[in-house]
Amino acid sequence: MLSFRAKSKAILSNSNLSASLPSTVNKVTDDTETTVLVKDIVIGDLVNIKAGEKIAIDGVIVDGQTQVNESVLTGEFAPIRKMKHDTVLAGSVNSDGFVTVKVTAVGQDTALSEINAMQESFADFKPKYSQVADRVAHWFVLAQLVISVITYVFWSQTSPADALWISLSVLVATCPCALSLATPTAYTCVLSTLSKSGILIKDAIAFDRLNHIDTVIFDKTGTLSEGKFSITKVIWENENIPNGVTETKILSYIHLLEKYSEHPISKAFSKEALKIDMIDTSNDKVFNVDVVMGKGISGKINSLNIKIGSAEFCGVEASDVNVYVVINDKLVVRFLAEDKLREDAQKTLNALNELGKNLIMLTGDSSIHAAKLVHSLPLKEVRTGCSPKFKANYIQELQKQGQSTLMVGDGINDAPVLASSDVSLAMGDGADITKQVADVIVANNSLNAVATLLENAAKTRRIIKQNLYWALVYNLSILPVAMMGFVPPYIAVIGMSASSIIVVSNSLRLLK
């Protein structure tokens, strides 16, 4: 048993997650570069990362651009382009460019270490039915001793010469090692398989709970859709434009305010997207910025009070678009920001539908676009314009009706909603991993992971049950035969090893 623990830890640490990091980095001070130990690096230091180098720290690019391979963290082998302001993570490999990075985390605090820590705690996890198996195993050891003593006493009365080897056979044959291996081997294997494909389990109990899920709830932005918005409609209310301000100037104010938001929609208001690259915004100061989750953003620029967000947030009448801009309490412009369905949305939802799950979408987006977008998906219910509070209540309502829920979100701003679900899953990419509060994080950012996850949870449970069943049947059937003196000690040893090998081999089926 102990040796297996050691082995499973070894398997984990050999897996892609704990690939060793370089011990030195190229630190930059006053334009000169020196090689220093990673442990002497502190947050805020600048380091140079050259082509082909494995990155040793988490940081943000301050100069240069490159492509990195983040497969160690996400299971995704395709190179990812990284430019100024992008995050690079320890464990990823810099492929072609040369970048200077400002360090944001070292050692234990890197995303890689956090993932490792969470995977290790998982390796010790036991679901309820295998806790029972463990208790049975403990009890077995005791019973085994008592039974061997009884066997010895019995045989020493009837045939003293055979008493010793028969009781020894009983002792060996009934060793409950297969029983103890049944669960940890299965978990080690499934964990390794999932993490290699970029699915990280933060909460092991939740992984087991996946087997009871009957309803899967998705939000839209960044989950069923790509979360990459572009503006497809602009409607100006010319009479409400404040005196002395041009449309272009207003667009630049919108851009300045959206810079404070992390909502995916804010990227649709970049200077490039708004075609205002040439506008100089350096003299426009932004004050009193307030970012309101699930609603929008407000602030003050050059004595204008500006609100950008949903109709409700802006206090205007809703139409069929999703972003409203109110300046000094007057609706000035409206936008329709649209994004595309994820490539694998149709396939994944069809698969989940075939597994018999109820599928529901709850989105904060209130545009007609939101409902149209998902129109081909097998969703049982679609609700648009949902506040985070509404989503959480909705989930609790389902739970009251006895449903077990899996919430799939993009993990941005939706912590309370994720927390209210029985199991929560956040879609993300490498840089988001440590920000997430969900039980499961899909680091490779593919929706299909939801189906993979449910299939693996079911398979794991099935395999653990087979293991436990086999181990018990073996132990209980060999016991009387051994007590009767039909099993020589060497056969007992072979039997014990064989039953453990069968259990381990069965678990290995989880290593796809």
Ligand SMILES: Nc1ncnc2c1ncn2[C@@H]1O[C@H](COP(=O)(O)OP(=O)(O)OP(=O)(O)O)[C@@H](O)[C@H]1O
């Ligand atoms: N930074 C922002 N700029 C403009 N509008 C915003 C912003 N943040 C939120 N909104 C408005 O609030 C609405 C709801 O936002 P919320 O984050 O709840 O949902 P969502 O991300 O659009 O969709 P989903 O719930 O599917 O993830 C958006 O559709 C948009 O109209």
Ligand SMILES: [Zn+2]
């Ligand atoms: Zn044994």
